[in-house]
Amino acid sequence: MDHIILEIGLAVVLIAIAGLLSAKLKFSVIPFYIIVGMVVGPHAPKWGVFDFRFIESAPLIEFMGRLGVLFLLFYLGLEFSVGRLIKSGRSIVVGGTIYIGINFTLGLLYALLAGMPLKEMLVIAGITTISSSAIVAKVLVDLKRTANPETEMILGITLFEDVFLAVYISILSGLVLSGSTSITGVAVSALIALGxxxxxxxxxRKAVPLLNKLLDIRSNELFLLVVFGALMVVAGFSETIHVAEAIGALLVGLVLAETEHMKRIEHLILPFRDFFGAMFFFSFGLTIDPTALGGAVWLALGAVAITLIGNFVAGLLAGRSAGLSQKASVNIGLTIASRGEFSIVLAGLGKAGGLLGILQPFAALYVLILAILGPLLTKESKHVYRLLFARRSRSEPAKDPAQSSIERVQPEREG
Structure with missing residues (x-):
């Protein structure tokens, strides 16, 4: 522990270099953070007589990464609001059901075709179904798409996924770890999470007037202490009842977005979101063992292919069910294609249950590929849309000139 500060300092320098390189290449910064973490992680090989691996500081960096997830989701909640979420309630349930149904079914079928035993099939289906809240939040904020109409559905699916995850982990842990599961216990877990x-x-939402008074604090120091205290307590408590701490942070952001202090919170939270968010992706890279990835290459590539197809179809159907445009629906499928922290958790559950050893490297490589492709496809969603639907667009009849002039007056949102 004597060199812990030096290791943290070097980690920040490496993250900064990765960020500068991504900006120079005009590419998503997320893959750069993950790859640089993987190269210097505890599992990386030694570089000759030198050892640049981050070993002593790995647990502390992991904790800082967890804070990053909280700040990313909290900020995303601030950019949204409870009011918008409630208005979209029915469409979110429909869209979430479509998304989970398609991706989970494809995951099961893929694992079956790969010749996996039943328990491994269930783990792989879970890995390929749940998207990464942290990456989705990062992409939405970086691309300034929080005000887009499809963002309501994207956030709604994220919440819906967490209810599914709470139920699914209860079932899977019972099957994998103990060999049985209680239907009553699963139902209670689901109801607790949803409740x-x-x-x-x-x-x-009812407490907004009270929150306005409580947050009427002149000192920025005390103001941040109150906000951070609420964030940590709610996120921490949510984890104890098997709701992801990231979702607890998102809920706090949704609530505070209704207050008159939203802009002040948003302004003060930005540096914490950016710093700790970068640490999350770096810490995620530290957990990947690059020497164990080779045996899972083809299994992971096949899973990536079906995930991209499943997400695209699910996004189109979910978006259209909510009355969104085809372009917005494409954005949904591409934005939530990234996989991350939840997939790694499910793979860890398989390891704890003594399942096939390929699950860990499969999950790591699968997540790494989609962590790179997801943000890239989201950024280039306009080009993806034009590529897939250009022929149809050219075949459509010309619009009425008066209608076209009205549309030109309305600025188009990015993405």
């Missing part, structure tokens, strides 16, 4: 989310949203 907690609804309680935060409803009570938080």
């Amino acid at each position: 907690f989310m609804l309680a935060i949203i409803v009570i938080g």
Whole structure:
């Protein structure tokens, strides 16, 4: 522990270099953070007589990364609001069901075709179904798409996924770890998770006048302490009842977005979001063992292919069910294609249950590929849309000139 500060300092320098390189190449910064973490992580090989691996500081960097997820989701909640979420309630349930149904079914079928036993099939289906809240939040913020109409559906699917995850982990842990599971226990877990989310949203909205008074604090120091305290307590408590701490942070952001202090919170939270968010992706890279990835290459590539197809189809169907345009629906499927922290958790559950050893390298490589492709495809979603639907667009009849002039007056949102 004598050199812990030096290691943290070197980590920050490496992250900064990765960020500068990505800006120079005009590429998403997320893959750069992950790859540089993987290169210097505890699992990386030694470089000759030198050892640049981050070993002593890895647990502390991992904790800082967890804070990064909280700040990313909290900020995303601030950019949204409870009001918008409630208005989209029905479409979110429909869209979330479509998304989970398509991706989970494809994951099961893929694992079956790969010749996996039943328990491994269930783990792989979970890995390929749940998207990364942290990466989705980062991409939406970086591309300034938080005000886009499809963002409501994207956030709604994220919340819906967490209810599914709470239920699924309860079932899977029972099957994998103990060999059995209680239907009553699973139902209770699901109801607790759903009830907690609804309680935060409803009570938080009713308490907006009280929150306005409580947050009327002149000192920025005390103001941040109160906000951070609420964020950490709610996120920490949500984890104890098997709701992801990131979703707890998102809920706090949704509630505070309704207050008159939203802009002040947003301004003060930005440096924490950017710094700790970068640490999350770097810490994620530290967990990947590059020497163990080779045996899972083809299995991971096949899973990536079906995930991209499944997400694209699910995005189109979910978006159209909510009355969104075809372009916005394409954005949905591309934005939530990234996989991350939840997939790694499910792979860890398989390892704890003594399942096939290929699950760990498969999950790591699968997540790494989609962590790179997801943000890239989201950034280039306009080009993806034009490529896939250009012929159809050219075949459509010309619009009425008066209508076209009205549309020209309305600025088009990015993406």
